[in-house]
Amino acid sequence: MATTTDALVGLGVDLGTSGVRVCVVERGARGVSILSEGATRWTDDEGREPAVWLRALRETIAKCDDAAVARVGRVAVSGTSASTLLVDGATGAVRRPPMMYSDAVGGDAGAAALGAIDAHAPPGHTCRGATSALAKLLAWAADAPLGAQDVAAHQADYVAAALCAGVDGEQLAAPPALRSDWHNALKMGFDVVELRWPAWLLEGAMPAVGAAPAALERLGVLRPGVADERRAVSEAAAAHWRLPEGAAVVGGTTDSIAAFLACSCDAAAGVVRVEPGRAVTSLGSTTALKLVSDVKIDDAATGNPAHCLDDAWLVGGASNAGCKVLRDFAFGDDELAALSLTLDAARTNDAGIYPLSKTGERFPFNDAAKEPKLPGGDDREAVLHDLLVGIADVERLGYAALADRGATPLRSVQTAGGGAKNPQWRALREAMLGVPVVGAENTDAAFGAALLALREA
Numbered sequence: 001m002a003t004t005t006d007a008l009v010g011l012g013v014d015l016g017t018s019g020v021r022v023c024v025v026e027r028g029a030r031g032v033s034i035l036s037e038g039a040t041r042w043t044d045d046e047g048r049e050p051a052v053w054l055r056a057l058r059e060t061i062a063k064c065d066d067a068a069v070a071r072v073g074r075v076a077v078s079g080t081s082a083s084t085l086l087v088d089g090a091t092g093a094v095r096r097p098p099m100m101y102s103d104a105v106g107g108d109a110g111a112a113a114l115g116a117i118d119a120h121a122p123p124g125h126t127c128r129g130a131t132s133a134l135a136k137l138l139a140w141a142a143d144a145p146l147g148a149q150d151v152a153a154h155q156a157d158y159v160a161a162a163l164c165a166g167v168d169g170e171q172l173a174a175p176p177a178l179r180s181d182w183h184n185a186l187k188m189g190f191d192v193v194e195l196r197w198p199a200w201l202l203e204g205a206m207p208a209v210g211a212a213p214a215a216l217e218r219l220g221v222l223r224p225g226v227a228d229e230r231r232a233v234s235e236a237a238a239a240h241w242r243l244p245e246g247a248a249v250v251g252g253t254t255d256s257i258a259a260f261l262a263c264s265c266d267a268a269a270g271v272v273r274v275e276p277g278r279a280v281t282s283l284g285s286t287t288a289l290k291l292v293s294d295v296k297i298d299d300a301a302t303g304n305p306a307h308c309l310d311d312a313w314l315v316g317g318a319s320n321a322g323c324k325v326l327r328d329f330a331f332g333d334d335e336l337a338a339l340s341l342t343l344d345a346a347r348t349n350d351a352g353i354y355p356l357s358k359t360g361e362r363f364p365f366n367d368a369a370k371e372p373k374l375p376g377g378d379d380r381e382a383v384l385h386d387l388l389v390g391i392a393d394v395e396r397l398g399y400a401a402l403a404d405r406g407a408t409p410l411r412s413v414q415t416a417g418g419g420a421k422n423p424q425w426r427a428l429r430e431a432m433l434g435v436p437v438v439g440a441e442n443t444d445a446a447f448g449a450a451l452l453a454l455r456e457a
Contacts, residue, residue, distance in 0.1 A: 012258070014077075027454050037446070039063075050098065053159055079155030079184065079295035089178065105130050153183075179219070252452070258452065268352065281429075291407055297315050346431060358372070
């Protein structure tokens, strides 16, 4: 299957765990070409601050070519899945600070939230986890009453609203046009088959913790890539962001799906290929798997949601284990490259390494109490090899979990993220998975978000 659109210029914004990237893309008769790119990094603590998201994005757009930015007609934003905050729908002020993608609810409020979900959510629903967006919203409501104008929003929703409204100081300059998308809203409980907030959520789980359904009903949900008449760059926003007034801000996506779109793009043909059995592993701070499947699987027991993409399902999940642990061990890029040269592609995870940076896992199984198992010793080469094998084994376990649930068999894997640059690791992963593991023309989630901006034009 392939999808195409006519010539247009799109801007993709990707809010990742370590910073923001933007990409300006033109698609015409000769395929897809990148006109300009930019990036700004942040620390883990900075990445929890909405004001930092907005400030860093402005700095990043300013790094792009003026002529390219001036031609942008459509914008799409991707953000980390289940990174959630509460926003005043009348003013745009942040009412509860973000809980990020891997944050789990806890305490009495967390227990109340999970109890409400357990009592009302369908069996196996992806919101049945302590890190789900819905768990965060319900925990906030259980902790303290929601405000009359409060609206739940995901990271991508909030930044997209800022692109429409502009920014005054450290908050939005006007009432926000808050809209989510099928991909981000899934872990909030949105029904991607019926395309609505379901009754079990609005009439069951939310009232159980005293949350008014309006906190979700005010959050419209768009098809990814589709424009909405309320979502365009305003005059004030155009001045702030240096974007053309009237540019459409379309339904967004999550960072891992944006990376999937980037990897799946045939730039010369100008198409994004969506074929059952095709998968993308994003080896970033976390390890995210996406597999195109003819079969919908959605099971919180293994942490794998099913996203609707064209006429197929994009299934998978994101492990908290990933390349962040390499930075925790202070491996720099040069040392990683040098010490990887001797990595044995036939290695298996005999030591049972599970390379989490902190307690808690969400995929390939959902276990908030999962503890890291890390290598010890002073031999830097041995430690690195153990960590690389451990991350690869998490990837293997993830695709095995999808297969066990009935997903279309894995046929090939493309790789996104910083880990895609390591050929020795690629060979080890290919041996573990038993299918071709290949590089992609472009693995940047901001590029994927730009493609999404153009898909429905």
